[in-house]
Amino acid sequence: MTIVKMEQVTKKFGDVTAVDKVSLEIEEGEIFGLLGPNGAGKSTAINMITGLLTIDRGSISIFGKDVRKDKMTTKSYVGIVPQDIAIYEDLTSLENVKFFASLYGLRGKMLEEAALEALEFTGLSEKKNQFPKSFSGGMKRRLNIACAIAHKPKLIIMDEPTVGIDPQSRNHILQSVKKLNELGSTIIYTSHYMEEVEEICTRIAIMDHGKVIALGTCPELENMINDRGVVVVTINEPASKVDENSLREIPGVENVDIGENTVKITSAKEVTNLDKIIQYFIKNSFTIKNVESKTPDLETVFLSLTGRKLRD
Numbered sequence: 001m002t003i004v005k006m007e008q009v010t011k012k013f014g015d016v017t018a019v020d021k022v023s024l025e026i027e028e029g030e031i032f033g034l035l036g037p038n039g040a041g042k043s044t045a046i047n048m049i050t051g052l053l054t055i056d057r058g059s060i061s062i063f064g065k066d067v068r069k070d071k072m073t074t075k076s077y078v079g080i081v082p083q084d085i086a087i088y089e090d091l092t093s094l095e096n097v098k099f100f101a102s103l104y105g106l107r108g109k110m111l112e113e114a115a116l117e118a119l120e121f122t123g124l125s126e127k128k129n130q131f132p133k134s135f136s137g138g139m140k141r142r143l144n145i146a147c148a149i150a151h152k153p154k155l156i157i158m159d160e161p162t163v164g165i166d167p168q169s170r171n172h173i174l175q176s177v178k179k180l181n182e183l184g185s186t187i188i189y190t191s192h193y194m195e196e197v198e199e200i201c202t203r204i205a206i207m208d209h210g211k212v213i214a215l216g217t218c219p220e221l222e223n224m225i226n227d228r229g230v231v232v233v234t235i236n237e238p239a240s241k242v243d244e245n246s247l248r249e250i251p252g253v254e255n256v257d258i259g260e261n262t263v264k265i266t267s268a269k270e271v272t273n274l275d276k277i278i279q280y281f282i283k284n285s286f287t288i289k290n291v292e293s294k295t296p297d298l299e300t301v302f303l304s305l306t307g308r309k310l311r312d
Helices: 042-049 071-077 093-102 108-121 137-149 167-182 194-200 218-223 244-248 274-283 298-306
Strands: 002-013 016-027 031-035 057-062 078-081 155-159 186-190 203-208 211-216 228-235 253-258 262-268 288-294
Touching: 002 042, 002 186, 016 042, 016 057, 016 186, 016 211, 031 042, 031 167, 031 194, 042 057, 042 155, 042 186, 057 071, 071 078, 078 137, 093 108, 093 137, 108 137, 137 155, 137 167, 167 186, 167 194, 186 194, 194 298, 203 218, 203 298, 211 218, 211 298, 218 298, 228 274, 228 298, 244 253, 244 274, 253 298, 262 298, 274 288
Parallel strands: 031 186, 031 203, 078 155, 155 186
Antiparallel strands: 002 016, 002 057, 203 211, 228 262, 228 288, 253 262
C-alpha cells in the first residue's frame, strides 16, 4: 500500500524553486531515508507532506487522502519529530506528552495510558514527573519522540532526530526507530549521518536543487557508481591542512572528502592515479600512516551525485 504519494510537486519562494516537480511514492512498512545537502529541498518537501506549507503545483496524498482537501484527517495519521526540539520546559515529561497527544483528540484515561506508554517506550518512565530543563540533550530528543508517537501515528516523520547527542542516546533512538517500524509505523527519516541511514533505511532518496536525483536501496545506489574507486589516505597531520583543490586537479579525481586525519578520494576507475595522489602528500610533507582502497559506500554515492557534503 502506498502511504505517501507526491505527484509533480513544486514549491517556490519568490524566484527560488525549493521543490521542483518531485514525484515520489513511499510504501507501507518502509523506513524511507531522505538525504540532501542543506538547501536541497528536504525540509520543504516534509513541510508540504505535513501540511505546514501549501503546495504551489502538483499533489500529495497520505493513505489516499489529499493533504489539502482532507487536512485534518491526514494530520491525524502523522507524528512529527522536528529537528528543533519542541517541548515545554516548564511542564513535566508526562505533562508534555499528554499535551501533544491531546491535540490528536485523546482524552481521559486513554490519554494518560498513551502518554505513559510513550514514555516507557522511550525509556523515560522514571522521569515522568521531572522537568526537561534538567535533561541531557539525548533525553530531550527522546522526549520529543515520545510526544510524537503517543497517538500511535501510522506515519512518523523524523527530521534529524539524533543531532548533537551522545552515542548511547543515538543508539537508543536508532533502536527505537527500528522497533516503531516493527510495530507497524512507516517512517520518513532524514539525517546528516550516513551510517544511520545505511543501518536503518530500507530505501533512500537523494535530493539536490529541489529534485530527486537518485532513488533506491543502499546497494542499488552504490551500484550506480561502480565505475568509481575510493582511496582513503590517513595522515599524522590534521587533514584540514590538505589542499583539496590540488587533489582535484589530479587526472581522474572526482571528489575529495576531508575528515579529521583522513582524506577520502573518489576517482574514475579507468584512471590510474594512485601514484600521483601519494606524490601530492609526500611533496607537501605529510606523513602517511595508511593508504586503503575501499568500495563505494553511501557517502561516496552522495558526494559523487551532488558534489557537496551534507553540511555544505
